[in-house]
Amino acid sequence: MLKAENLHKVYQDGKINLEAIKGINLEIKKGEILCIIGPSGAGKSTLLHLLGGLDTPSKGKVFLEGKDLYHISEEQRARIRNRTIGFVFQFYHLLPDFSALENVILPAVIDSSSFLKAKDKALRLLKLVGLGARLGHKPAQLSGGEQQRVAIARTLINDPQIIFCDEPTGNLDSERGKEIVELLGNLNREGNKTLVMVSHDEKIAKMAHRIVHIRDGRLKEVK
Numbered sequence: 001m002l003k004a005e006n007l008h009k010v011y012q013d014g015k016i017n018l019e020a021i022k023g024i025n026l027e028i029k030k031g032e033i034l035c036i037i038g039p040s041g042a043g044k045s046t047l048l049h050l051l052g053g054l055d056t057p058s059k060g061k062v063f064l065e066g067k068d069l070y071h072i073s074e075e076q077r078a079r080i081r082n083r084t085i086g087f088v089f090q091f092y093h094l095l096p097d098f099s100a101l102e103n104v105i106l107p108a109v110i111d112s113s114s115f116l117k118a119k120d121k122a123l124r125l126l127k128l129v130g131l132g133a134r135l136g137h138k139p140a141q142l143s144g145g146e147q148q149r150v151a152i153a154r155t156l157i158n159d160p161q162i163i164f165c166d167e168p169t170g171n172l173d174s175e176r177g178k179e180i181v182e183l184l185g186n187l188n189r190e191g192n193k194t195l196v197m198v199s200h201d202e203k204i205a206k207m208a209h210r211i212v213h214i215r216d217g218r219l220k221e222v223k
C-alpha cells in the first residue's frame with residue numbers, strides 16, 4: 001500500500017544543514033497497524049509528514065498504491081491526500097471558530113462534495129465517535145478527548161485508506177487515551193483502515209502489528 005525508498009530530509013536552518021531523515025526504507029501493507037517509536041527529535045513527525053504527502057523529501061521516493069507521491073503535480077498530490085490519506089495530531093488542529101459539525105464537514109466541502117451529503121455523513125461520523133450530542137460545540141467547549149474524537153471524525157469524512165496519527169493520545173489522560181486507542185483499533189478491524197502511528201503509548205504498542213524504532217533519522221525494526 002505504501003512504500004518509502006531511501007528517504008532523506010535535510011532542513012536548512014540558516015547556514016546549518018540538519019539531516020532529520022537519513023535514508024529510510026519502509027513498506028506498509030494494507031490493513032496493517034504500524035507503530036513508530038523513538039526519542040524526541042529523532043525524526044518521527046518528519047517521517048510521518050513525508051509518508052503522508054505533507055512535506056517534500058530532499059531525496060528518495062514515496063509510493064502510495066504504486067503512485068509516486070512526489071513526482072506528480074502539487075494538485076494531484078493534494079487530491080490524493082484529501083481522498084486517500086487521513087491525519088490525526090497530538091493537539092487536534094481543529095478550527096477554533098467552527099463547531100464540531102462544521103469542523104467535520106469542511107474537508108468534504110473542500111473536496112466539492114454536496115453540502116447536504118457531507119452534513120449527513122458528518123452527523124453519522126460524529127455519532128460513531130460518540131459525539132452525537134455535541135454537534136454545535138466549539139473546540140474550546142470540548143474536552144481534549146472529545147476534540148480528538150472530532151479530529152478522528154473529520155479525518156474519516158473523505159474515507160481515507162490510510163490514517164497517520166502523530167502521538168494521538170499524547171495529550172490525554174489514560175482513560176481518555178484508552179477510548180481513543182479503542183476507536184482507532186475499531187477503524188482498523190471494522191473499517192479496514194491502515195494505521196501508521198507515532199506513539200509512546202503502551203496501549204498503541206500492544207495493538208500494533210509491527211513496531212519500528214527511529215533514532216537520529218534511521219529506522220530499526222523492533223516487533
Ligand code: ADP
Pocket residue numbers: 011012013018020038039040041042043044045046047
Ligand atoms: P520528533 O517528531 O521525533 O520529535 P521531528 O521530526 O519533529 O522529531 O524533528 C526531527 C529533527 O528535525 C529535529 O532535530 C528538529 O529540530 C528538526 N526539524 C523538524 N522540523 C524542522 C523545520 N521545519 N526546520 C528545521 N528543523 C526542523
Ligand code: MG
Pocket residue numbers: 044045046166
Ligand atoms: Mg514529533
